[in-house]
Each structure stands twice: as C-alpha cells, then as structure tokens.
Amino acid sequence: MRFQNTVLFFLLLLILSVNAQQMEEYTHPWEGKIENSKIFNFTVAIKNLQSGDATFKISNNQSIIDYRFKTNANGQINIPFAENLLFEGTVAPNKKEINGFIKSGLLLYHLKLRKVKNDSFVGIWNILMVDEQKSQKFFLSIENGSGNDYEAYPVFGDNRFTGTWCSNFKKQNSHIAFNDVKTGLLFKGELLNNKIQLGIFLGSHLISEINLTKSTIDWKIGGFNTDNKKSILQLVEMESLISKDSLLNTHGVLISRNGKLIYEKYFDGYNENIPHDMRSASKSISSAIVGIAKDQLLFKNVDQSIFAFLPAKYQTHKDSLKAKIDIQSLLTMSSGLDAIDYGVNANPKSPAVEDNYQMAEDMTTAILSATMINRPNTNANYGSANPYLLGVAMDSLVSEPLEIFIDRNLFQKLDISNYIIQSDLNGRPYFGGGMYLTSRDMLKFGELYLSKGKWNSQRILSKKWIESSFENYRVLENTKDKNGYGYLWWHHTYKVNGKSIKSIEARGAGGQYIFVIPTLKTVVVITSGNYRNGKTQQPETIFEKYILPFVPN
Template identity: 35%
Template structure:
C-alpha cells in the first residue's frame, strides 16, 4: 500500500546512494591483521553541510538605493512596488519580501521568505519565513534568517554470528539510507573494512562500500562525503535508541506539555477524559522498542490533543519540539487546506474551477481536448484527474520520480498540463503527486501571489506557525506535492483546524463546508477512502466503528483526527520507504491511543 503514506522522493535515494557514488578510500598504509571483533557494537557519525548563511539580516535604504547584509555579505537589493528582492553571489541564497504597512508607522515591517541554497541531504531548496522590523531608523529593518539545517546522521550496528562472521545494518534517521544501501555484513582485512550486501544465489554479497579503520575511527564513504564513525560505548547515550539507552521505559512518568506562545492550550489527561496510566503505557512501549534491525519501528514523536488541548507531547531518537521534521506526503493536506483558506479569503476559485482555463489566464487554450476542458480543481484534490500520472508506475511520464528527474522542462506545472489524458476526469483515482502540485499552480495563478506568501498570510499567521520550510521546484515555485518541514506541534494544528470545522483560536480559516468535505470519503485509492488530499479510515471501537481522517506521509508521518472522540493524534517517524511505517496508524492508534479514552 505504497500510496497511503509513502512519498516517492524517498525512492530516489537508491539512485543517489548507488554503488557509483560509494567511492573507495585507499588505505594508504600496510594492512595489519586486526580483529573483526573490534567492529562489534554500535557506531555513529554525522556530517554537517551547512548552510553557513544564517542569522541576522539587515535591509537598509540609503537615498534611492537599497542594500542587504547577511553573514558578512553586502549586496544590492531591488524594489518593485512593495516587493523587495536580492540574491547572494554563487547561489548562496536569495530573499523576496513585501513592505508591509504598520498602523501609524507607514511601512513598518518587511515580511518575506529566505530561499536557501540547494541542500546536500536531499537536493532541494527551501523557503523559510523572515519578518524584519524597524531597527533604530525609519530606513533600516532587521530580522533573522533561519534556514533548514543540512546534515546527515548515520548509525552502523554490528553483531557477531555464531561462526565469527559479522552481520550489520545501516540506520539513517533523516532519509533511511539503509533501505537502499542494504548493508548486511562486514569483512575486515587489516585496516580495510568491506560493507557487504546480503549474499544472493549462494554467492557472497557485493561490496557496497570500502571503509578504513584507523585509531578507532571507521571512515566510510556514503552519501554526501566520508563519514567518520566512532564506536559508542555500551554505557554511553546515543540517539540510536528511543531514549538514549535501551530499556529506559520503566523510568518514564507522564508530564504535561508546556504551555508556549504557539496557540496550543494544554491539559492533563484527567481534564480531557483520558487515562494517565494508558498514556504512560504508550510512551513506555515506544521507549522500550528494540532497535535490532533495519526495519525496527522508529518513532520520532507522538502528540495527542483532546477537546482542542494538547495533552501528550513526547519525542524520541533525539528529536524535539524545536527541531523541524519532514512531513513527506502528509504535506499534500497542506495544499487542500491552503486552497480552502484562499477561497475563504476571496480568491476567485471553487472546487469546480476549470484547471486549464485558470492556468491559461482565464481562457481555455485553443483546440484543447474535451477531457482537459472538463478537468476541475476538485479532480486534482481527489487524485482523479485522468492525466497520465501514477506514482506507483515507474513507466508513467507524470510520476513524481519522472518529473523530478527529467531536466528538459523546469516548469513542472507546464509539464503536468502537457501530459496526456488517459481516462475521463473523475473516472478513477490514481495516486500522483503532480495532481496536488498542479492544484497549487491553479491557486498561485488565480491569486497572483507566490504560494509561500499565500501560505504565510492564510495559514501560518492565523495558526501561529512561525517556522516552516517549503521545498521548491527548479523554477522557485513551492512544490505542493509534499515535503514541507514543520515543527511537530505546528503541523498537528492542521488536524485540529479540520476538527474545529475550519477555525483556530476562534478565527475562521477555511469554511465549515470545506473542512467537512475535505475530510470526507469522496473517492477510493487502492483499498482506502480519500477526500481532498486527506485519507479516511475506520477503527473498530467498543462495539461500533469510528471514522478518522488523516494526513499521511512516508516514514510514518501521520496527523489524524477522530471527530467522534474529539481527538487529534500526531505521529512522526523515520521508517522511510519501509512498510513497518504503517504500524503507527494500524497498531499504535487502536492498541494504545483509543484505549486511553475513559470519559468525555
């Protein structure tokens, strides 16, 4: 069931970390005999790629000229109307912002987005919000650049077999690289250590990488560079484990989430009709999960809200509330929510808006075939466009992999519009990430504003989301098919917004009608129901059936609402491209979360 939460971006890792990129390291010294047993245990390494451009940003007007300064670099800025832009040399970053009026002070703020350089970890650029305020002068503004950290963490677990050989697996919390660089065994020859794949057909597994062991450091060439692994002593803490050490669950005691200035009210379990003991059982079960194989369930966070109040917030494997997490395809639900918010705000769109007419400036292109004329925004939101795109088919020209890997057409909206129609719109739902991405294009064209600006004004500000990172296409447009990074508490707000019927903190963001329709079973994808880019499923519960809606993303990213219980659950994980990710919604929710409900 790849379509339910599997974001196809993860599948491209196999190509990025192919054997061709696993360059051998020359030992550079005579080989000693070395004992293979020295390799047994846990090893870990981290590479940080930047970005170096971060921190205070100053924009200043001197006479008729505008300049920007960031990270020791000063550059000219351009202003056109209320829009101010600048680009740093060598592709190190760019900025686009709006001079926003402030009551009684004229242009009091600059609200915009920083576009960071392409990341090494996943090959994307990201737009993150920046708000600059006046700083000591009517012509000087200052704010803070907060780019997404570009880093990779690797763990290598090595265990002995009865015959003295070594089995191993590679863990990587950011992308789950071990699923594609399938290390199964190690062999040592002096200073040289070979990382081997599993044997096939009775023959020895191929060499995936050649490492060098010197002075306790195991240097392995992997994605992005050479990682210097160091041995983790048995008594030392490591984020390889859910809570630093194995078997730490018994020491856990429930604690109320802290009240912050992010709009979430908090409560104890007893105040919202939940069992403290049951929640402790859930968290202890996660803490005590054994990480003994590549496919061990890796949960990064669990958050629960009831009656609109956050009641549980726990993180694992070194994740925390101030660290952004990938949402993968769960961010498709952001697209539907943003469209609903835009319609609520007066953007001239509806679910029935003709896609090709809007994208062509209000007129259908000449000689457009009837099926494309019939394509509406709702067809895109329900994955029933009829276009030749299928993320589950590697031969599909509109699959996400095909679109992202081709280089002939940088404009992915144009590419999608040019796909053939292979069925009537609405005839059948087929999971394809360019559908929601094109829906984002319809919105940007109708509103006449970039999608990051629309998201900031219509979603981020009313939901008190101050930090986020939107991934961009080659043309610099926001990719609306998934992959936005959020803080865990913030992304969970989308589920609560739908639960509230479209309001947050008493403020109307999307219409009640849109919230209901978006989370209703409108079509079927595979064996599951689907609304407007929200999944719909059912749980047996105390002799009856509960309907739940959820945003689902590869790796175990889930934000779920269960209206009958007034319950919102957020789960974050690191099992990218591994079917074990489905255990979060299929097992943890029915076996641990639902039994924690003891009253209203």
C-alpha cells in the first residue's frame, strides 16, 4: 500500500510539473534546421484515373498522403484529401494533362499534372513557393507568453518565401499547436526542458520534425546570390546600385521590346521559376477577368448595378444611391463607398474601412455597410473594396469555380501554370490583390495588353476592352501623385531627356510593377520586397532613371 501511495505521489508530481509549464518560460527566439532543402517541394500524382477507383498521392522523400477517390465521367475532379485540404481540377480535352488547384489555407495553388505513363498524371506543388530552400535554417519566435497564452511565428531562413500568418494558438499540458492561415500548414510542438520538438503537418500528415533550441545569436535570413543569364541590353549602373543596396530589395527586372525579351536579371536569390507576391498589381488581372466575362456576354454592360449580381441577403443594403454602384465605378475606384485605403494618404480624414473589412466574417456585408461619401462614378479613391465586389459579381456569373474559369480563359491561353491565387475567407479568389506569378508571366500579361488582347495570334481579350481599360477616367484623390486611373490600371508620366513618356501600370505594395509603354512597344516588370520601409514606389525611380534612357525610341 505504501509503495502504491509513493507511485501515485510521484505520478501526481509529474502531472503537476507538466501542467505547471508556463509559456513565460518559452517566450524566446528558437532555432533549428529543416532536414533537407526540398522537404516542402511535393510531387503530386493522380493514378488509375480511368479505373473508377483512383489514387491521389503527395510525397517528398517519403509518402505523405495516399488517398483513394471515385472518379466521374464528366472530366471534373474534386478530391478532399485531408482535413481542410482539397484538390479540384479538370482533365484537358486531349487527356494529356490535368489542370487544377490545391486549396490549402487562403491559397489556391495551381498545378498542371502531365500524363507520364499509362494512366498516371504527375506535377509539382511548392507549398512555400520556391523551387528549393536555399537555407535549411528554421526559426520560431514565441511571444507574449503568459500561463497557457502565447503567440508563435515561424520564420524560414529562406526569405523568398513570403512568410506565415499564424493564429489559433492552443496549449494543452506540454503540447502547443497553431496553424498558418495562409498556406494551411499546421504546427504542433512539445515543450521539453530547454528545447521544443516541433512537427509540421498537412492536415494530420507529418511533413517534417524539427528540434529547436534557444537562439543565442541574431538570426541570419536571406542574402542569397543569383546566377543570371546574359541580356541583350546592358544596365550597368542599375545593377551596381542594386548590388550595393542603394536600390534596396529589388528582386527582378525584365524588359521586353517588340515582343522580345531583351533584359532579364534577378537578385537576392530570385529566379525565373519563383512566383512573386504581386500584391495589388494583380488587381489588373482582376480587370482582365471582368473583361473576359464581358466578352463572353456573361453580363451586358459595365453600367449594370452591382446589386444585379449579389445574392438576396445583400439586397437590404441597396438604397437609391448605392443602387448606382455599377461595374464601371468598381473598375475605376469610384463607387463612392467609404472603403478607402487611407494608407496612401498622409492626412486621413476618417477611419479606413479598408483596415477592417478584410477580416470581417462577411466581407461583402462589411463593405456594403460603409457610408457613401460620393456619388458613384464621380470621385476616385484607391482601395481594395471596389475590386473585391467585382470578384463577388464574377463569382455569381460563372457556372464553375471562379479559379477554374480564370485558369481556363486566361492563364492556360497564356501558357501560365506556375502561379497561386489568394482567396478570401470564403475560399473565393480575392480580386483585391494577392496573386503570385513569376516575373516572366507578369511580363506575358503586360504583353497581352500591349498587343491589344492577342497572344500568339489568339484573341484572349477584345480590343475594345483593352482600350476601355487604358482610358484615363479620373484622378485618384487619395494618392500623393494624383495619378489618373483606368479599369484597375494606373497612369503615370515620366520625363526622359526632355520628353514625356506615358506609362500604364499595374502596381502592388512592396514595389511590384508592370509598366506598359505603348509608344515604345515596351513592357517592363520590376518585383521588389519593400513592404514596410516606405520604398514601395522605388521601381518608378528605377524605370525613369536607369531603364527608360536606354530603351531604344
């Protein structure tokens, strides 16, 4: 009996000691090492598609997921292969490839699975967006620890991955768990004496396990070299300034002239295979999707009210003024709603709905609930709420998932397959920005507009839509330069050797630019990483001072 009591006593001590672990003890920077540089580069395979009893497989250096699913005869594939993870796609008419998306977190990763043998289709899924981790270092910042409360933020040594957005922090005894809202990755850790054992999961499937110890020195992140190909055009001064960090965080510069690539350089470890976060530059792609829908007669005119496309539950927000919010007003940032990005204005006059609606449970309600500060189609103020409503409208018009419509009608025709679409909280493609395209594919998109809607002699967008998109409708009143604005395209004029050169531009935070210069038959793409240092518009300086003087007139 005494022995049993002793055992129970020590078991109680052990339980109390585990429960007594307080997160204050672990509020610290931690670091470890990923087991290999391609652990997050997955091979995705669909096998035995025609048998009616097919398999969906995900693997890296080991099998991660092996999921059986039933097929149907219409060529549509929908595979819920793990909790909150889904593959949807379509078999090409020639039966040689499958185009589709893995829905993981807020991201829709496009995959092209090519037929390799018999009835097998294979493709690659780079969940961290890079083709290989150049650094195997992994860091974890545990912050604001108090009792069982904490926050945890994973940081990869390869900063070409744009980072995690973690939430849902939980703790039970010695175990912690949280997830990355963006990629859908799940993190589970065990708190041990002076270390943390952290597992990274796809649903319930383990990808990698990392042993973390407390960091004793500052983290070293990024700083990678790029092997560049030779270009026809030489921009020596620009390259020198980039290498000296005088043109900070420039990731890529590409130039095409008369449809031919004449300059292509990458920096900080970037290359032609890495999709770059376009931020709001992909608003211009959203404009193209509206144009395709219009060309296909899915709606009649751009002067149709947005309420013609909204479900019944949103009709309660309609009044005599809001009823005048039409497709064109949304395309030109002139809905009149107080859903403005005051971040581009040094002296905001009122709180920005822009800062609040994006995390609302129902973004559409949050936007439509905003007050009207102008009549539609009169005053333009830049923000993301207007194009968001366009996405809701387009989703109501198409008979298939909107991302499939986008892929089939735009990206497949441009031979673009290595890309990612950010979704909203409902899983719908977010028209306010956030696509990831490679710099070469951004250049293709600019070329499509330069060539008035044709690509390789194929008509993708009508000439009329391109011309309407490039019109200068009105000034963006909440921008420093008071830029003119088209259908989600910026206008700007540059001075070079005493001449004025007009440019039509897709622009995104951090310095993501597609410059289309019709008079020079030139497209320029610049990607950057200046998200929080006030250098978002640095590409304009690069373009005006170091590129335009060397582009032949």
